[in-house]
Amino acid sequence: MCDGLVQHVSSKDSLAYFAQRDTSGSRFGTSVTPLDLYETTPPKAQERHSLVKPNMQVSAIRRRGGHLECIKVRWGWSPIWSVGTMPPLTHLPLHLVMRSKVFDPIKHEGRVLVAVEGWYESQAPASPSQAPRLAYLTARQSAPIFLAALAQASETPFGCDGLALVTYGDIANQQQRVLAFSADDALDWLEPDLGWEQAQQLVARLNGTQPPLEPAQTTQRPAQGGL
Template identity: 50%
Template sequence: MNRNGELCCQHVRWGWSPVWSMGTRPPLTHLPLEIVMRSKVFDRMRSTGRAVVAMDGWFDFSLDNTSSGAGRFTYKRPRGGDPTYLAALAQVSESPSGCNGLVLVTYGGGGASGPLQLLALDRDSAMRWLDPSLDWQQALELASRNSDADQTFETVAVRQRFNVRR
């Protein structure tokens, strides 16, 4: 996180509960980039709560294109072995609060733009994401620059298949 111009590391639980949804909904784990950057609801978090999560890979789940309801896990990791940073927003209070938490930022999804994806960034883009002055157009540029998942990440299939119960 960027605190008063200084980068800091902070322990935060995954999942964020806005004060207006406490007790009525489970914590949010993902938020679309467009909503994060354009909604007034996120003004404060956008300016003081930008965060990145350093990681070397993540598991993803997708349903098969059959009516069986089966799905599979895959593991995505950077091709070059360099660390990757997931864009996030975090609310961290001086005194512990039920609202404190971290939510990952996604982009894409719907129609021809393909599935919803985590906003995974290289080091330079992660530093840019942490800049509180980053605006909507610049955020779109970051997403498009880092969106070529086929070139940047390799997908490793996980052997076990899972049936999803609805």
């Protein structure tokens, strides 16, 4: 799971990566450029000014009328049917989103991309006596990573508005990872006709191309109130 995002480049600036790409028509089944992720030392304290945590505003990219546009939205979505009964949703499993009718409106109109430099991911401790740890994940290439997300962003600000990152992985063991793309294949997530079968194909392609994460330094989970 993702505990925090590092977003140095705004979504508006990251649109440049799509400037030469045709966003119309289906791209399913095309080749995928591997997203070479690795664990590295977390950014230094002075570089954390762009750290985004749940309940903070995040920049995102969505498609409207065949064009890509940028929006600002809170990380944490509160569906109208959950208000007052559960905290805002920060993550949603792909299989649940694509197969449950409860999410029909947002999965059709609310799919967005979040451009990040990297993110902090929870790591299970080697033993019960050790403190939980966070690993900082980023890409070797000098380009943004695009995370799949769902966002409700009303024209007039509304209390339910918010964003949830989409995850995938081992459901039985509750080992979920954020759905992350390079610029070469990120636009697949914004395809208007994306359905459950296409989403499965997308994840299968990512699983087949993303290399295993390399061992690297991790950091102990900090005291309450910061990364």
